[in-house]
Amino acid sequence: MTQQTTEPRYDVIAIGNAIVDVMAPCSEELLEELGLAKGGMTLVDAARAEELYAAMGPAREISGGSAANTLAGLSALGAQCAFIGQVADDQLGAVFAHDIRAVGIDFDTPPRQDDPPTARCLIFVTPDAQRTMNTFLGASQFLPPSTLDAEAVGAAKILYLEGYLWDPEEPRAAMRRAIEAARAAGRKVAFTLSEVFVIDRHGDDFRALIDDGLIDILFANHLELAALTGKDTLDAGIAALQDKVPTLVVTRSAEGAVAVHDGQRAEVPAEPIDKVVDTTGAGDLFAAGFLYGYVREESLETCLRRGAIAACEIISHYGARTEADLSRLMDDKLG
């Protein structure tokens, strides 16, 4: 492994989908009528996106994107961050760029001039606060590997990659190049598996990355852990990975989270919450809290607790971008 040559300029640099979320409350009946699989994420084409939008109630637009949400949380906590992702040169692209820069994140990927438009995610939120996501990837899938700023990647303590974006070809190539750049500079690579369907399609790639020792920090929920390892139980899944991944973080929704770092294991319960409003972004913000502790070299348990606190904040309101003063919230809760 190459030695780190310069002081890192960023705590975390991320590559992810540049998406604006279009969110509306929705009844269980409407979900069924539209044939949507509750709780999941489905990629949709432009025609299906139009069809779903037409069936959706009045909505609100809030910037989203899994890795971008994570960075927004990190930035709110005081971390220095940069984002790489592709928007189109249109109004939703301007909205995405504004919102990510407004929280102090460097975002220099130039907007793409041609069709398709900026990515959007149509999110139906049922009364039980579950979100059902339908993503039209639009411009996001055309992130060109050629524009990847390897210098910037090498200047961040952690490169954070979003599994969702492994699906389209160009961003996948960009992420492979970014992993090389990060490793060459002696930085850490963090990866979130994002969704079971991504593992169904690209599990072989992910297992190869892990076997090659290219992933330092892996985020998975319990379903993704099972899909990746083929193991039925949490402990068997963890056992299958813990010697290959230096830091493994598994979130378990209301059952809390567990992490294993260099053979040491820690667990935390979910934070208590009065009313869950919208679970969009829970995993993204968990990663934000965890990584914030990680770059500060805090204990594994503190990292997990930060993750749980950030996730708890995000599910208390609509949207996957943090609304509270996260730093203060954590100071209060961690004492």
Next chain:
Amino acid sequence: MTQQTTEPRYDVIAIGNAIVDVMAPCSEELLEELGLAKGGMTLVDAARAEELYAAMGPAREISGGSAANTLAGLSALGAQCAFIGQVADDQLGAVFAHDIRAVGIDFDTPPRQDDPPTARCLIFVTPDAQRTMNTFLGASQFLPPSTLDAEAVGAAKILYLEGYLWDPEEPRAAMRRAIEAARAAGRKVAFTLSEVFVIDRHGDDFRALIDDGLIDILFANHLELAALTGKDTLDAGIAALQDKVPTLVVTRSAEGAVAVHDGQRAEVPAEPIDKVVDTTGAGDLFAAGFLYGYVREESLETCLRRGAIAACEIISHYGARTEADLSRLMDDKLG
């Protein structure tokens, strides 16, 4: 006055700005730094809109527009409504059109092909829940009088007009034509004064409309009443108008509202509320509640109470489009 020839198809048809609100929390210090007059609405050009947006924190986009908000409230209560307003053929125009149609409002004004883009209102919300609005009128100001559907106007019990839109020339001409169409069909004309600066610019027009007996229902807040009548006190302002306007409704923020109808006067206090989050749309939703009672020929006091309940709902959350089941809320509160 011409006799009504057909059964009305709509309860209310409105002409207003077709605007998407771009809302963000904001500190008192930032307001001052940006030179914004707290609590007011200012028209801004594209350059100033860009400048303010750049200074704004991460935002959310929610459809707005004063009269459109009123219709959304009316529609949520079960009234049949139609909206006339100009969007551009762009993403924010599609958002506006989606959101207004999604609540069951007829909206047939074709999008405008050329620049400028769809109107947006940059709303800075301070911790005291006050909103400071900066409107870039964009396409909204080019509503062509020629596209006005006089038949549709004549088919609504009430034509509702937004004072904000009196400022640009084309919509003003469209609204004058709509007043003629409504009067010719024997319908009622309702008008909201919107803002003191509108009265400063167009008070003579408004007073002439009133003197000519063309306004059946007038909505004003206490400041607008003073600006229009030149009278210092609420009672003097009301006295100056009550013989010229069959139904006069004056809202007084936390002090409630008063209405005078054919010499009869009624008053209601503001509805009790735990926490005011964002006052955007309070006046718009008051008008919605009041008009809903009016078209059902309820008592003046019930109309006012419906206004107060709708206003109370809207200030309990971000955005000027209703989120609760307004009908049920009113049934609960009105018993």
